[in-house]
Amino acid sequence: MPAPLLEMVGISKTFGSVKANDNVSLSLYPGDILGLLGENGAGKTTLMNVLFGVYTPDTGIIRINGKQVKIQNSADALRHGVGMVHQHFHLVPCHTVLENLMVGQKGRGGKLDRKSTLEAMRVVKDRFGLYVEPETLVSDLTVGEQQRLEIIKALVRGARALILDEPTSTLTPQETEGLFEAMRSMASEGMGVIFISHKLQEVQEITNRVVIMRKGKVTAELDNIEHVSRQELAELMCGHEITPPVKEPVTPKEVLLEFKDVSTPGFARSRLKGISFQLRAGEILGIAGVSGNGQRELAEIISGMLAPFSGSVEIRGKVMNRLSPRDVQKLGVGRIPEDRMEIGLIISLPLKDNMILPRVHEPRFNRKGVLLRRAIDAFVREQIEVFDIRTPSPDIRTGALSGGNLQKALLARELAWDPYILLADQPTRGLDVGAAQFVHEKFLELRKNGRGVILISEDLEELFALSDRIAVMYEGKINGIMPISEATVQRVGLLMAGMEEEVAA
């Protein structure tokens, strides 16, 4: 075996009383594509933040090419050849691709060095097949292209080890394949790649080695995972057995929600352009599509955040053309927004406050405007128990909870009122296997109880496992809608990429 490109030895990092990393060691060799697996809160992000200079470890050392180094900030990390692509991109939208690549570069005597950056881009294109048109504005790029730009940025700055934090969650299957090809060519050039993902199928496909973390420790290191089943991987991650949810046959009944030729104003690519569909009781309708193709607009209309420009929306037989968030809630719509940290919850407030946020005006929680604190406490405690929200106290700052618990809190809040329709936008994004399974079970329970669920997701595996029908969105239109029995990954993938149905079929 060659000398390791990068070694982390005995890394520990404690926050308050929580050991986020406990004596973690990890090596990355040239040519490695290393999968880093673990539930949320297992310590993967902390470990990568230590490597990228966001946190200083309490103990432990980092060696790069055999030499011990101190990484104090991201500039240090880059100088030592460590690049990272975060889940949320760090790009300047109003600048061009080339300008974004030059941000933070020294340039020559105060002048931006376009020529050498273009040259570096060409080298990256030749070696790894990664390219984005340099004069395009970042705001005009698709999510997949923006991600490619982030990777190019790291490569242009000379990264030898590249960390990719859940890179595939926003890509089409075809784009994911492109990313994997680039990863393979990086590996064949002697680079090392760390791939963080919750999608076990992809981990099996692309990685040659896997490190599994649980509760801040490395619990398993597998060199050859082709022979390990996904079930086993999942169980190694969460430390207990996983039983996949069972989808019982349910006959859909009355129409709960109907869109008739709905359009939204504006000029954006994602503007809705005449969307029609129905959601029936006892049905899960999956919405597939690359992000930015109108899913957000669709979700905002159902949430009451956006009024349609034309067309009509019927909720349980009532035509609603101008909805407020409170109206839709009164009509029995529960809503899990895509951005649970910014839109769904107020993370700076106590968990308790978030649990009653949309319902504080209900007579149950106040009398003449004075909060009934006992009723609120009882309600919150009950929900924490029923939904198994792991929290030290209902008064804890919401942002201190893990992603899975945040989502459980949101679900608890919305399901406590027994909604007829549940809108769930990316409900398991960033959730670990156990938490995602919990969410899925709740959806199937709603379906069994004759409720309707709209599931917007970029995770095809999830869509195929849960949906009764799948609608594919492309550029603000529904590019195809089909019962699950007729859906294949190939067909949905082509529709997501904008192929017409005749061609796709």
Add this chain to the structure above:
Amino acid sequence: MITFRLEPREHTPLWLNALLPLAAVLATLIICSGLIKLAGASVISAYVIMFKSALFTKFDFAETLVKATPLVLTGLAVVVAFRAKFWNIGAEGQLLAGAMAAAYLGALKGVPAWSLIPLMIVGGAVAGAIWAAIPAILKTRYKVDDVVTTLLLNFVIDYGMMALLNGPWKDPLSGYPDSPDILPAAQFPILLKHTRLHLGVLVAAVATFIIWFLIRRTTLGFSITAVGENPKASSFAGMSVSKIIFLAAAISGALAGLAGVGEVGGIQFQVMQGISPGYGYTGIIIAMLARLNPLGVIPAAFFFAVVITGAEAMSRATGVPVFLADVIQGTALVTMLVALMFNQYRVKFKKVRHE
């Protein structure tokens, strides 16, 4: 070599929360001691005189409470507004609106004498609320920056008041720019003999309790905090963000207006130029020192009142200019902002060997 860096905190311990304002006050006094030294006085004795003279006799203590009264009310005004992230820099102007309304209503003839004080209190609060409602409407309806509008409206009403005082309200006998005195029945009753401790002190205390109750125990207070923390999420949850911001602004303005009422009804019995030596602005510092907690406003305002009243005695005794009080106020804001940073970040020291 030892270097340090800041790391975000996951949790802030409770004791730190309690300690930070005290640390900020202490740091302020230490920093300002440089000026006392420059003025040629002994730092210790200057501070001793400052605190002693503000606290040690019945009269001095009452005088400090009188000074604290408008500061409590403007501090509360800023607390309510800032909790909703309505950046009300205009408590000063709203105070003047309340003062003018009180001076006008307190001089009204032909209304029953007993109704004068309630009229002044209600009228002053309403006037302050209206003056704060203007920037609130501009912000919620037209997205005009509230910092700019609230601040600039201070000058509008200040000069408007000067125009009144030099015109219709000018004292016909002396020709001074003072408004006519309010009626004797409109003067606030004195709570403690031989002092100036007036009804306004009680108003401020009751207001503090009401605002604490509003913020902690009512749906409106809940909504104000939620909207301030995250308007998007609040709107998603079904709250009317514009309405909540408007209400917070109006309550804020009313509180500042009450501060003006107290000054007219309890101290000056008229309005004149300089009726507020910047109480509205000091309210901002007090609210920050109180960390937007209504109950914290009381100690913060009291501290400032001590500094303001004590500074005069200190100046007389030691020759340190009375402007030290202003320097302390400004420095306290800066130290508190620094202290708030420690609330969110921890400092990590580490030894680094030279490479």
